[in-house]
Amino acid sequence: MTPAQNTARPFSHIDTWVFDLDNTLYPHHVNLWQQVDKRIGEYIANYLKVNADEARRIQKDYYRRYGTSMRGMMSLHGVSADDYLAYVHQIDHSPLEPNPAMGTAIAKLPGRKLILTNGSTDHAAKVLERLGIGSHFEAVFDIIAAELEPKPAPQTYQRFLDVHGVDPKTSAMFEDLARNLVVPHQLGMTTVLVVPDGSKNVVREAWELEGRDAAHVDHVTDDLTGFLAMLHGRLSFPPPPL
Template identity: 35%
Template sequence: MVFDPTRVDCWIFDLDYTLYPPACGLFGQIDQRMGRFIEDLLGCDPIEAKRVQKLYFHDHGTTLAGLMHYHAIDPREFLDFVHDVDMSVLAQAPRLADQIMALPGRRLIFTNGDQTYAERVLAALGLAHCFEGLWDVIAMDYKPKPEPSAYHGLIEAFGFDPQRAVFVEDSARNLAPAKALGMQTVWLDCASEWGDRAKDDAAIDLVIDDLPQWLELVCAELAGGAALR
């Protein structure tokens, strides 16, 4: 696997578990609230709600997409409910901010969350100023990663050349459509429960386990003009 940062003028980052670690517990809050939403919707117990939640996530890309498919729910009601979480568990990340700002070219967020939630996360991390824009699940017309239309929409909206872009993501399955479009791909293996599900090694150019450490190396490599292996 070879990643060449000298070919990149558009840096695309996932949000959850990519810009902050699983250990902070933010997504755990969201996970619990998704379970509660399903319990109320279906009138079921927590065990059945968890089964439905994960089934929809695996089969449809997000729990929301499955709920929309089978139960015709109002997506905004779901998003508002599950994202009503405590952001104080996130810590400011000045080192990460400096590293992202040092990357040459454009910087974007590509998330299956919604814009309001993403903006709250970025503000809590101190990263709001680091990105030109973001492409969220609403902009995707609720057809989330890894649906190919989500990637085509991102490219069309921001007008970049995928051959000169890199996508950094913790969910391995979301990298294959990016690779098919010509992007370089970096899998952040943060040892999350589902991060390696449907992983296609051929669609991954580089595997990392520490984003700030990798970005520090990228900046050094750019200064030296070498490729990362």
């Protein structure tokens, strides 16, 4: 839980805290996203009438090129976003357990807390309910609010900033994909990469785990709750409002 760079941006000026959802607010090793990943493959196979292996290849190719497999399917095959999202998010959220320690750590952060996700608000609501931390967030900015343009598209971040009146220079962004921190860092945000706990097995593509030493990554942690608690201990934050 140390800065990735010697010149890492600090947190003393931060008044807005922006969090990704999946694999950020819950541990990677829960592998909840693996369920979504499987559903995406099934959707592509059924829609394009291809076998599972070919669907997998298409899925991962579009994910890397377009930011989400959905965007690739929309752009190249005319898929309906509503149908796609409804299908791929039909998953079992029960592996998620309440995390009151994280809730306390987030509640103590001074200022606003927002979620910026490539998922849907319905999925986000279920995740936050299972974790028991939804009340700590002001709003969820999802793929629909982003007009179906996923991170890391620059216009998505700008749209988020404009809609919620966020000043990037006094904001911090927490993400599990290093590539999704490039634009936030360029905009002036303090960036935190949330990586898997090395002692647990995770289901991720190799490229998804890259970027810990990238110049646009200010801080790296494998324990978000502990990282936030560390901030409380090191910085003089005013008490949260009652």
